[in-house]
Amino acid sequence: MTGMPLxxxxxxxVERAAHGDEGAFRAIVERxxxxxxxxxxxxxxxxxxxxxxxxxxxxxxxxxxxxxxxESEVAxxxxxxxxxVCCDVLERRRKRSGWIRLFGGDADPPIxxxxxxxxxETDERxxxxxxxxxxxxxxxxxxxxxxxxxxxxxxxxxxxLGVPEGTVMSRLKRALEKLAAMLEKHS
Amino acid sequence: xxxxxxxxxxxxxRADAFAPGFADxxxxxxxxxxxxxxxxxxxxxxxxxxxxxxxxxxxIVFAALSVRHRDAASGQTLSDAxxxxxxxxxxxSQQRAVTLDDIxxxxxxxxxxx
Numbered sequence: 001m002t003g004m005p006l007x008x009x010x011x012x013x014v015e016r017a018a019h020g021d022e023g024a025f026r027a028i029v030e031r032x033x034x035x036x037x038x039x040x041x042x043x044x045x046x047x048x049x050x051x052x053x054x055x056x057x058x059x060x061x062x063x064x065x066x067x068x069x070x071e072s073e074v075a076x077x078x079x080x081x082x083x084x085v086c087c088d089v090l091e092r093r094r095k096r097s098g099w100i101r102l103f104g105g106d107a108d109p110p111i112x113x114x115x116x117x118x119x120x121e122t123d124e125r126x127x128x129x130x131x132x133x134x135x136x137x138x139x140x141x142x143x144x145x146x147x148x149x150x151x152x153x154x155x156x157x158x159x160x161l162g163v164p165e166g167t168v169m170s171r172l173k174r175a176l177e178k179l180a181a182m183l184e185k186h187s
Numbered sequence: 188x189x190x191x192x193x194x195x196x197x198x199x200x201r202a203d204a205f206a207p208g209f210a211d212x213x214x215x216x217x218x219x220x221x222x223x224x225x226x227x228x229x230x231x232x233x234x235x236x237x238x239x240x241x242x243x244x245x246x247i248v249f250a251a252l253s254v255r256h257r258d259a260a261s262g263q264t265l266s267d268a269x270x271x272x273x274x275x276x277x278x279x280s281q282q283r284a285v286t287l288d289d290i291x292x293x294x295x296x297x298x299x300x301x
Contacts, residue, residue, distance in 0.1 A: 033205060
């Protein structure tokens with residue numbers, strides 16, 4: 001049990017967690033776990049990597065708490081950290097698959113797809129779209145996830161990624177062009 | 188490429204929660220991170236980052252002072268001055284060969300011996 005009142009605000013919890021209150025930190029994790037899970041699994045797919053990235057996001061949040069000045073909401077701050085962690089993971093995957101290809105191996109697809117789903121999951125077109133999204137690099141995938149899947153406004157996506165709004169728009173345009181080109185090749 | 192098609196494909200892929208026990212795993216990882224000793228590289232990196240700029244600044248100051256007080260009359264070059272090296276010369280009348288016996292012989296133990 002957390003021992004935290006349900007009504008405790010994020011600010012209060014952050015204040016206590018920053019002073020080493022484990023219960024407050026647990027309450028923050030439990031409160032924001034679902035939101036982080038949605039973003040992280042959309043970026044990395046389901047599996048161990050996503051779970052690991054989710055944990056890392058909260059650990060980084062905890063380390064950053066002494067410097068957290070409350071200029072943004074905890075949820076926004078946490079999403080920004082989670083996206084950064086996911087970008088690191090995707091970058092590592094890209095390097096790893098590059099090495100595997102270099103030595104003549106067959107690099108695994110960078111996204112883990114659960115094949116046990118229903119008929120919709122097995123739909124060929126959707127799988128092709130997913131594979132194409134998985135082939136995008138981290139910065140383009142982040143924009144696709146935040147802007148299209150999570151339907152966040154461009155301004156918020158720009159804030160989360162720490163880039164100007166114009167960059168978000170151009171990355172989105174480029175990502176859509178890449179996806180269209182990959183699916184064209186597929187079909 | 189339609190945005191709703193992308194949204195549809197990704198919605199089927201993402202999960203609404205991590206595997207059960209996520210908070211426990213995160214807390215135990217947090218404990219492990221707090222109790223783990225600092226890696227040697229991190230332990231060395233922190234003081235290095237503080238001391239390296241100070242050391243570099245001190246070296247520049249000493250080099251500038253040495254150049255400013257360069258003793259050109261004695262033939263000290265600029266590079267010698269930068270390194271703080273002084274040129275010394277021995278008068279020919281004071282020159283004599285130094286033997287191993289001078290250094291290690293019993294005579295070197297005599298009081299007043301060089």
